[in-house]
Amino acid sequence: MKEKDNSCCLAKILRVIDILQKNASDDICVEEGCTKSYLGERGNILCYNTRPITLYTKTNALFTSSYELNGTTGTSSVFRVENVSGCCATLRVLAPSEDPTTPYQKTSSFVTVNLACMCALKCLSDIRLDCI
Numbered sequence: 001m002k003e004k005d006n007s008c009c010l011a012k013i014l015r016v017i018d019i020l021q022k023n024a025s026d027d028i029c030v031e032e033g034c035t036k037s038y039l040g041e042r043g044n045i046l047c048y049n050t051r052p053i054t055l056y057t058k059t060n061a062l063f064t065s066s067y068e069l070n071g072t073t074g075t076s077s078v079f080r081v082e083n084v085s086g087c088c089a090t091l092r093v094l095a096p097s098e099d100p101t102t103p104y105q106k107t108s109s110f111v112t113v114n115l116a117c118m119c120a121l122k123c124l125s126d127i128r129l130d131c132i
Contacts, residue, residue, distance in 0.1 A: 008087035010055075010115040017051050017123075018081045024049040034123040048126040052078050052094055052104055055113065056120040063118065067093040067109035078104055078124065079111075087115045094129075102127060 013034050024047060034051075054077050055063040064077045079091035090112050094104035106129045 008115050010118055010121050011084055011087050011089065013121060014053075014081050014089050014115070015084045017053070018084050021049055021051065021081065034121065048128050050080050050094075050104075050129045051126050052080060052124040053091075054078060054122045054124065055118045056122075057117060058119045060119065063113070065091075065093050065109065065111045067095055067107040069095045069105070069107045069109075076107075080106070080129070082110065089113050089115055102129075105129070 017034065034053075057063055062077045064075050065079075066073060066075050074095060076093050076095055078094040078096075080094055081089060082092050083090040090110055093107050093109040093111060095107050097103055097105040099105075103125075104127060
């Protein structure tokens with residue numbers, strides 16, 4: 001990692017989330033926040049594989065991206081980390097779901113974000129997405 005990448009705190013957090021998603025398990029822990037070492041609720045019996053996130057720009061605007069899903073287009077502010085390289089992240093756009101048990105569904109839309117242009121990150125409740 002280059003020295004300048006060490007100052008990109010959002011990239012550090014997203015790397016942790018990416019690793020957690022790639023190694024998702026049913027570990028039971030009591031940590032909280034974006035960097036807790038497992039996905040899901042404490043004592044969960046479900047296998048979560050995604051920690052949805054939202055990002056805010058330096059002007060405090062919610063970052064959004066368009067997506068296409070099943071022939072329809074939309075805009076979402078919820079993403080899944082797919083890869084982090086330096087201070088850039090590749091994110092999958094998540095669309096709202098009509099299924100009450102799963103708040104989001106995966107799309108085939110991706111966006112690459114320069115994390116140096118972002119100011120804040122919010123982690124949402126962990127979920128399970130099928131066929132990641």
